[in-house]
Amino acid sequence: MSADLAIDVRGLVKKFGKKTAVNGVDIAMPRGQVWGFLGPNGSGKTTTIRMICGLLRATEGEGKTLGYDIRRDANEIKLRTGYMTQKFSFWTDMTIRENIEFVARLYRLEDSRLRVDETLEKLGLTDRQHQLAGDLSGGWKQRMALAAVTMHRPRLLLLDEPTAGVDPQARRDFWDEIHHLSLEGMTVLVSTHYMDEAERCDRIVYLANGQKVAEGTVPEIITRSGLVTFRGEGQGVRRLAERLKGRPGLDHVAYFGSALHVSGGNAAIIQSAIADEAAHDVEWNEVRPSLEDAFIAMMAEAGQDNRVHS
Amino acid sequence: MGMVASFQRVIAVFMKELVQMRRDRLTFAMMFGIPIVQLILFGYAINTDPKRLPAALLAEENTPIVRTLATALETSDYYRIILQTDDPRESSDLLARGEVAFVVSIPSGFTRGLIRGERPQILIEADASDPSASSGAIGQASSILNQALRHELTGQLAHLQSSPSPFDLVVHSKYNPEGITSYNIVPGLLGVILTMTLVMITGMAMTREAERGTMENLLAMPAAPSEVMIGKIMPYVGVGAAQTLVILIAADVLFGVPFAGSLWLLLLGVTIFVIANLAIGFTFSTVAQSQMQAMQLTFFFFLPSLLLSGFMFPFRGMPYWAQVIGEAFPLTHFLRLVRGVMLKDTSFAQLQAPLLAMTLFTAIVMTIALLRYRRTLD
Numbered sequence: 001m002s003a004d005l006a007i008d009v010r011g012l013v014k015k016f017g018k019k020t021a022v023n024g025v026d027i028a029m030p031r032g033q034v035w036g037f038l039g040p041n042g043s044g045k046t047t048t049i050r051m052i053c054g055l056l057r058a059t060e061g062e063g064k065t066l067g068y069d070i071r072r073d074a075n076e077i078k079l080r081t082g083y084m085t086q087k088f089s090f091w092t093d094m095t096i097r098e099n100i101e102f103v104a105r106l107y108r109l110e111d112s113r114l115r116v117d118e119t120l121e122k123l124g125l126t127d128r129q130h131q132l133a134g135d136l137s138g139g140w141k142q143r144m145a146l147a148a149v150t151m152h153r154p155r156l157l158l159l160d161e162p163t164a165g166v167d168p169q170a171r172r173d174f175w176d177e178i179h180h181l182s183l184e185g186m187t188v189l190v191s192t193h194y195m196d197e198a199e200r201c202d203r204i205v206y207l208a209n210g211q212k213v214a215e216g217t218v219p220e221i222i223t224r225s226g227l228v229t230f231r232g233e234g235q236g237v238r239r240l241a242e243r244l245k246g247r248p249g250l251d252h253v254a255y256f257g258s259a260l261h262v263s264g265g266n267a268a269i270i271q272s273a274i275a276d277e278a279a280h281d282v283e284w285n286e287v288r289p290s291l292e293d294a295f296i297a298m299m300a301e302a303g304q305d306n307r308v309h310s
Numbered sequence: 311m312g313m314v315a316s317f318q319r320v321i322a323v324f325m326k327e328l329v330q331m332r333r334d335r336l337t338f339a340m341m342f343g344i345p346i347v348q349l350i351l352f353g354y355a356i357n358t359d360p361k362r363l364p365a366a367l368l369a370e371e372n373t374p375i376v377r378t379l380a381t382a383l384e385t386s387d388y389y390r391i392i393l394q395t396d397d398p399r400e401s402s403d404l405l406a407r408g409e410v411a412f413v414v415s416i417p418s419g420f421t422r423g424l425i426r427g428e429r430p431q432i433l434i435e436a437d438a439s440d441p442s443a444s445s446g447a448i449g450q451a452s453s454i455l456n457q458a459l460r461h462e463l464t465g466q467l468a469h470l471q472s473s474p475s476p477f478d479l480v481v482h483s484k485y486n487p488e489g490i491t492s493y494n495i496v497p498g499l500l501g502v503i504l505t506m507t508l509v510m511i512t513g514m515a516m517t518r519e520a521e522r523g524t525m526e527n528l529l530a531m532p533a534a535p536s537e538v539m540i541g542k543i544m545p546y547v548g549v550g551a552a553q554t555l556v557i558l559i560a561a562d563v564l565f566g567v568p569f570a571g572s573l574w575l576l577l578l579g580v581t582i583f584v585i586a587n588l589a590i591g592f593t594f595s596t597v598a599q600s601q602m603q604a605m606q607l608t609f610f611f612f613l614p615s616l617l618l619s620g621f622m623f624p625f626r627g628m629p630y631w632a633q634v635i636g637e638a639f640p641l642t643h644f645l646r647l648v649r650g651v652m653l654k655d656t657s658f659a660q661l662q663a664p665l666l667a668m669t670l671f672t673a674i675v676m677t678i679a680l681l682r683y684r685r686t687l688d
């Protein structure tokens with residue numbers, strides 16, 4: 001067990017009744033980094049994060065967060081982490097200022113008045129501080145939540161899909177803020193479904209069906225997937241997609257914007273498949289597989305679509 | 311056609327409600343639980359013509375005739391003599407604490423006076439703070455006693471049987487001599503209103519957090535369960551204080567209820583009682599899954615409180631099992647306290663039992679609340 005690990009958990013298992021939501025997850029995350037936490041719906045991201053910050057008791061497994069035992073020292077962990085929940089969980093019947101003030105008081109911040117003013121100022125919500133938090137738009141709610149959970153300068157930040165439902169510009173701003181916080185020394189674990197966000201992380205952990213199926217930097221994961229991807233562009237791709245899907249040797253066929261990506265483990269097979277469906281209005285090029293291609297292939301490799309809808 | 315379509319949609323909504331109703335176990339249980347409780351309480355526990363009320367016999371002499379009278383009262387079904395004494399302090403203390411509804415006093419020399427035809431006095435002191443409780447027994451007293459003497463006064467003494475009756479029955483209604491019902495009801499209402507509102511408000515306290523999803527945030531921040539509980543309860547102690555003030559003023563201004571005892575003693579009692587109710591409400595809110603369920607639990611607690619505490623119906627007139635259940639509710643003890651202080655000027659020493667009972671209740675309930683409070687989302 002190393003002292004410079006912000007999160008160091010092994011064999012985390014969480015069962016809800018008969019259902020196993022998380023099944024033996026290990027995470028060893030060094031301090032000061034930004035990690036992405038990915039995986040399909042119901043793969044256990046939220047559940048894992050909750051165990052890391054002491055909000056759920058692990059059925060099995062053990063570990064430390066910021067050097068504190070996740071089972072015994074939940075209170076110490078709570079004092080030093082900021083956890084932004086997937087669903088907005090601030091008080092919608094209190095104003096923005098009242099919410100921020102409440103948080104400041106609970107953490108017993110010194111000069112809390114000043115800190116609240118600062119936070120509102122930095123957020124750009126000084127003018128609207130007396131508006132009910134429930135009346136904020138989705139993007140602003142997320143920004144307010146981020147400000148609230150970072151106000152006590154936590155050493156570890158756990159963000160659960162902080163940018164879901166946020167517009168592209170606001171998403172970019174949000175990520176700039178995350179990197180800024182990271183530069184200030186915070187360790188950040190962010191769960192997300194967006195590949196562009198994943199690419200901004202130092203490292204990513206990919207869960208499927210409660211298990212960790214991949215971990216590494218983005219290039220590592222792509223390389224390890226051993227994929228070859230061809231990109232087809234042009235008028236005729238729509239026609240081709242249906243015909244290419246399901247052909248042996250093609251792991252997946254998916255749109256990427258208006259282009260079609262065809263990926264598989266063997267370049268020759270893909271090339272012959274493309275040649276079979278030759279069309280004068282589609283131009284094919286081999287491209288570097290994207291992270292998304294890698295994930296889709298990984299899920300397919302696991303033998304099934306592991307998504308759990310609930 | 312339109313009718314059929316409409317009917318199908320009605321069925322769709324109906325089915326949805328059935329499904330949801332089935333999921334909500336507690337609500338489902340309450341739908342049957344509340345009527346059953348009500349039936350049992352109204353049907354069995356409540357007695358508007360209370361019998362077997364506890365009484366003390368203060369007999370300064372112990373002759374066969376006195377014993378006959380005592381037996382007659384006992385067998386009449388209206389009186390249950392729980393103490394026979396010759397010390398008036400002992401009997402009046404019992405009356406002040408509300409442990410007996412009557413003190414029947416037979417003075418020394420009663421038997422001799424009776425035989426001489428001097429029509430000696432029998433004094434019945436009744437606790438009229440609850441007028442409805444004592445009236446039946448008082449009304450019957452004269453005929454019960456006369457009946458008993460008729461069997462005793464035979465032979466030489468037969469002439470005493472002629473009317474007027476051979477003794478002089480004096481009834482002394484204490485604490486509320488005119489038998490004004492509002493004197494009894496209004497102080498009681500203080501307890502009822504505090505119970506109803508405070509249990510309900512705090513019942514929502516945690517359920518609201520859980521329902522809105524803010525619970526996760528609260529749990530993620532550093533606040534101990536006891537801190538959350540006390541913080542959530544505190545504002546309502548103020549609410550309880552304001553309600554008390556309003557009711558006490560109304561009692562005086564609108565109903566002219568006398569205030570015989572110590573205001574401080576009353577405030578001490580109110581404080582403990584308010585905290586007891588807030589604690590039970592908080593406990594409910596750790597049990598209930600939704601605000602709706604919290605409401606139902608409140609009602610489930612409130613109903614027997616109201617019926618078994620002695621507010622609606624005389625406590626001592628209920629069957630023994632109902633009295634035992636009644637003792638478990640803080641309202642029962644609060645009613646003894648508030649009526650004692652306001653109407654009887656009962657002393658602190660005499661009110662230790664209800665004060666202790668309410669404190670004990672609070673301690674137990676708070677412990678349960680803290681044990682039930684979820685520190686995690688499990």
Ligand SMILES: Nc1ncnc2c1ncn2[C@@H]1O[C@H](COP(=O)(O)OP(=O)(O)OP(=O)(O)O)[C@@H](O)[C@H]1O
Nearest residue numbers: 016021039040041042043044045046047048308310
């Ligand atoms: N309190 C609970 N009780 C029962 N099952 C639960 C509970 N919380 C989560 N689950 C189940 O555990 C599994 C993992 O859920 P979790 O919320 O961790 O997934 P996730 O990766 O965060 O998904 P998403 O991307 O949709 O947020 C799901 O199948 C979910 O239904």
Ligand SMILES: [Mg+2]
Nearest residue numbers: 045046086160
């Ligand atoms: Mg989630």
